[in-house]
Amino acid sequence: MNDREQGPRTSGPGAAFAGARLHIVTGKGGTGKTTAATALALSLASRGGRVLLVEVEGRQGVATLLGSPALPYEEREMISAPNGGSVHVLAADAEAALLEYLEMFYGMRRAGQALTRLGAVDFATTIAPGLRDVLLTGKATEAVRRRAGGRRRSTDTPADAPFHYGAVVMDAPPTGRIAQFLNVNSEVAGLARVGPIRNHADRVMEVIRSEQTRVHFVTLLEEMPAQETRDGIAEIRGMGLDVGAVVVNMVSPPLLDGAGLAAAAAGELDTAELAAGLKAARLDTARTGEHEALAADLAEEVRAHALRHLLEERVRGELEGLGRPLVELPRLEGGVDRDALSHLARGFAEQGAGQ
Amino acid sequence: MTETNDVRETARLDVDALLDSPRTRIVVCCGAGGVGKTTTAAALGLRAAERGRRAVVITVDPARRLAQSMGLAELDNTPRPVPLPETARGSLHAMMLDMKRTFDEVVKEHADPERARQILANPFYQTLSTSFSGTQEYMAMEKLGQLRQSDEWDLIVVDTPPSRSALDFLDAPERLGRFLDGKLIRFLSTPASGAFRLLGAGFNVVSSVVGKIVGAQFLADLRSFVSAFDTVFGGFQERAERTYRLLQTPGTAFVVVAVPDTDAMREASYFVDRLAQESMPLAGLVINRTHPLPSGPGARLGSAEALAAAGDLAEAGTHPLAVAALRLHAERVRTHERETRLRARLLSAHRGVRVSEVAARPEDVHDLAGLRGIGSALAGEAGQTGEGTRRREGDGTGQEDH
Numbered sequence: 001m002n003d004r005e006q007g008p009r010t011s012g013p014g015a016a017f018a019g020a021r022l023h024i025v026t027g028k029g030g031t032g033k034t035t036a037a038t039a040l041a042l043s044l045a046s047r048g049g050r051v052l053l054v055e056v057e058g059r060q061g062v063a064t065l066l067g068s069p070a071l072p073y074e075e076r077e078m079i080s081a082p083n084g085g086s087v088h089v090l091a092a093d094a095e096a097a098l099l100e101y102l103e104m105f106y107g108m109r110r111a112g113q114a115l116t117r118l119g120a121v122d123f124a125t126t127i128a129p130g131l132r133d134v135l136l137t138g139k140a141t142e143a144v145r146r147r148a149g150g151r152r153r154s155t156d157t158p159a160d161a162p163f164h165y166g167a168v169v170m171d172a173p174p175t176g177r178i179a180q181f182l183n184v185n186s187e188v189a190g191l192a193r194v195g196p197i198r199n200h201a202d203r204v205m206e207v208i209r210s211e212q213t214r215v216h217f218v219t220l221l222e223e224m225p226a227q228e229t230r231d232g233i234a235e236i237r238g239m240g241l242d243v244g245a246v247v248v249n250m251v252s253p254p255l256l257d258g259a260g261l262a263a264a265a266a267g268e269l270d271t272a273e274l275a276a277g278l279k280a281a282r283l284d285t286a287r288t289g290e291h292e293a294l295a296a297d298l299a300e301e302v303r304a305h306a307l308r309h310l311l312e313e314r315v316r317g318e319l320e321g322l323g324r325p326l327v328e329l330p331r332l333e334g335g336v337d338r339d340a341l342s343h344l345a346r347g348f349a350e351q352g353a354g355q
Numbered sequence: 356m357t358e359t360n361d362v363r364e365t366a367r368l369d370v371d372a373l374l375d376s377p378r379t380r381i382v383v384c385c386g387a388g389g390v391g392k393t394t395t396a397a398a399l400g401l402r403a404a405e406r407g408r409r410a411v412v413i414t415v416d417p418a419r420r421l422a423q424s425m426g427l428a429e430l431d432n433t434p435r436p437v438p439l440p441e442t443a444r445g446s447l448h449a450m451m452l453d454m455k456r457t458f459d460e461v462v463k464e465h466a467d468p469e470r471a472r473q474i475l476a477n478p479f480y481q482t483l484s485t486s487f488s489g490t491q492e493y494m495a496m497e498k499l500g501q502l503r504q505s506d507e508w509d510l511i512v513v514d515t516p517p518s519r520s521a522l523d524f525l526d527a528p529e530r531l532g533r534f535l536d537g538k539l540i541r542f543l544s545t546p547a548s549g550a551f552r553l554l555g556a557g558f559n560v561v562s563s564v565v566g567k568i569v570g571a572q573f574l575a576d577l578r579s580f581v582s583a584f585d586t587v588f589g590g591f592q593e594r595a596e597r598t599y600r601l602l603q604t605p606g607t608a609f610v611v612v613a614v615p616d617t618d619a620m621r622e623a624s625y626f627v628d629r630l631a632q633e634s635m636p637l638a639g640l641v642i643n644r645t646h647p648l649p650s651g652p653g654a655r656l657g658s659a660e661a662l663a664a665a666g667d668l669a670e671a672g673t674h675p676l677a678v679a680a681l682r683l684h685a686e687r688v689r690t691h692e693r694e695t696r697l698r699a700r701l702l703s704a705h706r707g708v709r710v711s712e713v714a715a716r717p718e719d720v721h722d723l724a725g726l727r728g729i730g731s732a733l734a735g736e737a738g739q740t741g742e743g744t745r746r747r748e749g750d751g752t753g754q755e756d757h
Contacts, residue, residue, distance in 0.1 A: 029388025030614070064618075130482075174388060223719040225389075255679040270676060277677020281664035285656040297653025298680040305683050307717035333689065335617065 014352040016245035016325045020214040022144045022207060023169045023244065026178040026232065027218030028225040032249040034061035035336050036218045036329065037171040038079075038087075039344035040247075043353045045085035046345060049166025052143050053078075053089045056136040057173060062089050065336060073097075075143075079341075088165075090139065097135040101200070134184040134201045141207035143168045175217065175228040179235035182208055182215070214244030219319065221248060221312035226319055233322055245352065246324050248316070250331040254309045256302070264299075264306035271295045327351040365702060368610075368639030368709035370734040374403040374510070379608055381503065381601070382638070385515045386612035387622040391643040393421055394720055394729060395612050395713075396514035397449070401425075401723065402730035404439060404447035408510040411448040411502060415495055415516045424722050425449050432456045434502070439723075448508065454494040458484040461497060461591070470583055479580040491516045492526075493595065500598040525633060608638035615645055615694035620701050627705050639709035641733065642698065646690045647714050658685040658692075711735065 017023075023044075025037035038053060045051040052075060055062050063071045066078060071089060073096040079087040147161040173181045184201045207213060215236050219225040233243050254261055263269055275295035285294070319326055329347050332340045373379055384396040393414050400412035411434050414421070422430045425437045430451030437447040462480075463471045474480050484490060495516060502511050601607065609630050613623035623640060630637050648654040665681035668674045702708060713732040720726055 030390065030616075030619070255683050256676075260676065260679065273674070274676050274680055277668060277674030277680075278664075280671075280674055281668050281677060281681070283656065283660060283664050285652060285660060290652045293651045294653055294656065297649035297651045298684055300649060301653070301683055301687055302680050304717055311718055 016214065016216070016327070017353045020212055020242075020244065021163070021165075021167050022140060022213040023167060024140075024172045024178075024182070024208075024213065024215045025169060025218060025247075026172045026175050026215060027247070027249075028175050028228045031218045031220050031225050032329075033174070033218045034059075034065055034171050035341075035344070036216075036247050036249055037169050038062060038065055039329070039341055040216070040348050040353060041087045041167075041169040042079055042081055042341055042345035043348035044167045044169065045079070045081035045087045046083060046349060047166070048081075048083035048085045050085065050164070051081075051087050052140075052165045052168045053087055053171065054136075054140045054143070054168060055089070055091045055171045056140075057171070058091070058093060060091060061171060062091065079338075081345075090143075092136050092139045094132040094135050097139050098131075101135060101138070130184060131197065133181050134197065134204055137170075137182065137184055137208065138200060138204045140168050140170045141204045144207055144212065172215075175232040178215070178232055179239060182236070182241065183239055184208075209240060211242065214242050216244040216247055218247045218249055220250055221315045221319075223311075223315060226315045229319065230322060233324070243324050245327045246319050246322060248319065248326050248328045251328045252331040255305065261306045261309055264302045265310050267303060269299045269302055271299050274299060325352060327353070365698070366707060366709045367735060368641070368711040370399070370402070370711055370730075371406070373608055373638050374399065374408065375406055377509065378606055380510060380606035381499065381608070382510070382512045383515060383602070383607065383609045384513065384612050384641075385609060385626060387619045390612050390614045390619050391713075392612045393514045394726070395610070395641055395643065395733070396512045397421060397425065398720075398726045398729035398733060399610070400447055400449070400510075400512040401437075401439075401726045402734065403510050403512070404437075404445040405443045405727070405730075407444035409446050409508045410510040410512060411450065411508040412512045412514070413450055413452060413495065413498055413502070414514040415452045415491060421720075422449075422451070424720050424726055426723065432498075434508075437723075450498075452491070452495055452498055454491045455484045457494040457498050458490065461594070465591075466583075473583045474580065477576060477580045477583065479576040480584075483580075496598045496602075497594060500594060500601065503601060525629065525635075603634050603636070605636060607636055609635055610638050610641055612641045612643065614643050615697050617697065620697045624701050624704055627701075627708060637708070639711060640701070642694075642710060642712045644715040645694055645712045646687055647712070648688065648691055653684065656684060656688070658688040661685040661688065 023037075023040060025033055025040060027033035027036065034055075041051045041053040053062060055071075060070045062078075063069065066089075068078070071078075071091040073091060073093050075088045075090045077086050078089045081087060143165055144163075146164040147159075148164050149161050172178055184204055217229045217232055219229040229246060233246075236243055256264060271292075272295075275291040278294055278298075279291045283294070316326070327348060328351070329344050332343075336344075373382070382396075382399055384392045384399070386392050396414060397412055400410045403410040414430065422428070425447075427435055427437065427449060430449060432450060432453035434448035434450040437449050439447055459475060462474050466474060492515070495513065499511060499513055502508060611623050611626050611630075613619045627637060627640070661681040662685045665678045665685070668678045668681070698710065702710070711733050713729060716728075718725075720729060
């Protein structure tokens with residue numbers, strides 16, 4: 001089977017997103033995973049739907065990004081999108097999810113409280129990271145299945161009611177842990193061979209394995225994140241899950257043309273011409289006699305820029321070879337504010353997420 | 356000469372003095388994920404070795420490339436010699452932590468063969484030793500303790516695990532210890548004990564709920580695990596405490612690693628606080644991938660002036676190379692200013708923290724030469740290390756106000 005057959009059926013830039021309702025966003029630490037996940041959620045909501053952004057690492061990364069205080073364990077509307085759309089955010093927490101789970105399925109509220117007092121919840125979710133993971137992925141898959149009019153259990157509502165959320169975006173664990181995190185079935189199987197948790201895991205896995213789910217990888221045009229992306233994609237494919245887009249974050253365009261870059265990288269920049277240009281610019285800083293020295297300083301900066309850009313081109317070529325659409329997001333000057341998020345969201349929309 | 360528009364000078368982390376001092380026995384690199392911790396640890400180890408120490412680097416999660424850069428085909432749980440040029444005055448070993456094997460070794464050391472066999476075969480132990488959140492951190496500390504005790508090396512450089520939060524690394528051993536020694540585990544594993552009466556009626560509910568969630572087999576495995584594990588228990592706790600105390604001794608130096616972005620610097624700041632709370636000795640802060648300004652007149656060319664000049668030239672349609680270079684310079688100046696602000700913010704909250712900056716390089720490290728380059732940048736040899744950063748003697752003490 002070749003890569004194309006393994007991936008989602010349609011091709012073209014929209015293929016990474018088409019038909020998906022659960023978008024799992026992973027990436028190496030430092031690649032801007034949370035920012036990318038939030039921008040994707042905003043992009044999907046801009047079609048007019050309701051989108052849930054689920055955070056699972058307990059870092060309150062979304063709250064930090066949006067400049068809001070720490071978010072409680074509830075689905076809260078945080079960003080309004082064009083066309084009446086909205087992004088809701090859930091900072092999922094394994095303990096709270098376990099208590100909710102117990103109450104929902106067993107009506108065991110008091111037992112849950114007793115468990116908390118004993119430290120059993122801490123125990124259960126700490127001793128069995130598989131249990132923690134299944135509770136967190138379970139929150140996301142439950143939101144994917146939830147239909148309008150009913151809460152939680154899809155059996156309560158008619159099967160043809162529209163979905164409560166148009167899409168769910170998960171700000172997932174980093175690339176190094178993503179396969180283990182999503183492989184809830186085998187993680188839980190080692191601990192609970194039968195019983196409700198096992199059944200729950202099976203239901204979660206059903207959604208994750210379905211065509212509705214895509215795993216997107218956020219990377220930079222740097223060697224290590226690209227390597228992790230390659231390894232992560234292989235693992236995710238090995239599990240039979242669909243890989244969506246490779247999101248290349250913080251891309252900055254080169255300031256020289258191809259020939260200029262090549263010359264600069266080779267250390268053959270025309271510094272005499274550069275010095276002449278600086279002289280023509282009548283810079284206060286470059287007083288008489290300093291043009292050459294200033295040109296040498298700037299030439300060194302240009303050389304580093306050119307080397308860096310050539311490396312980026314090589315990495316981009318490798319990423320293209322992975323057979324998944326690349327979505328490129330620009331590097332933002334300064335912090336990520338609301339305008340910047342909208343800008344990134346439009347980037348997603350123009351590169352396939354808007355279809 | 357550097358100009359002194361920076362009122363508060365930054366004290367430089369004297370990496371060579373740290374590495375050369377025979378009193379320094381352990382260097383722990385910690386910080387958020389993706390900041391170049393592993394590379395920093397390897398570069399420190401290499402520099403120490405070439406300056407005469409018998410150094411070993413423990414890494415937890417190396418990119419394959421790092422193993423290659425040290426001339427090793429692979430890293431396993433045993434320190435492997437790294438081939439150094441003949442000019443090196445000391446020696447370097449490197450190892451990658453295999454947490455399961457380290458855990459197994461501790462069990463075998465503390466239990467008789469029969470009991471050890473029982474423990475190792477228990478499915479519960481297998482989960483615990485491979486995926487308990489915190490096992491990796493705990494085992495990194497365990498391995499550190501072992502290497503320190505062996506006395507085969509006079510400097511151990513540790514790269515801490517890529518934790519969800521950098522703090523896990525200090526908390527995990529305690530959490531694992533608390534778990535293994537916890538009331539709950541005893542109480543789940545010995546349902547007929549006196550714990551019943553003490554805890555009252557709540558217990559039945561709890562026991563049935565736990566059984567319901569995880570299945571009865573789980574409890575059975577847990578029981579046999581705990582009864583077998585009981586004997587090695589005390590040993591575990593004791594070792595963890597010993598290593599923890601070792602980290603508080605003056606022979607240990609923590610190096611907090613960061614990159615100049617808001618998240619990583621916030622995390623670094625948090626870590627500096629936490630180390631102080633735990634009485635763990637902080638050597639300083641390493642900021643990787645900074646963008647220093649050039650050493651010549653380029654340092655005085657501000658971004659506004661450069662952009663205006665680029666605009667004029669572009670309008671006149673002349674000197675495209677100078678236009679590009681001026682725009683690039685303006686961008687670099689803005690980046691540098693942002694980085695300087697982030698550093699100043701951190702240092703205003705943590706007076707007297709010593710800093711070493713490593714400028715961003717166009718390429719990743721591929722070999723010993725690359726690591727050596729990082730090492731000399733860490734030691735401040737690579738020329739520019741950011742304005743206002745220079746050595747200041749004798750004021751690294753008594754700075755913390757509580």
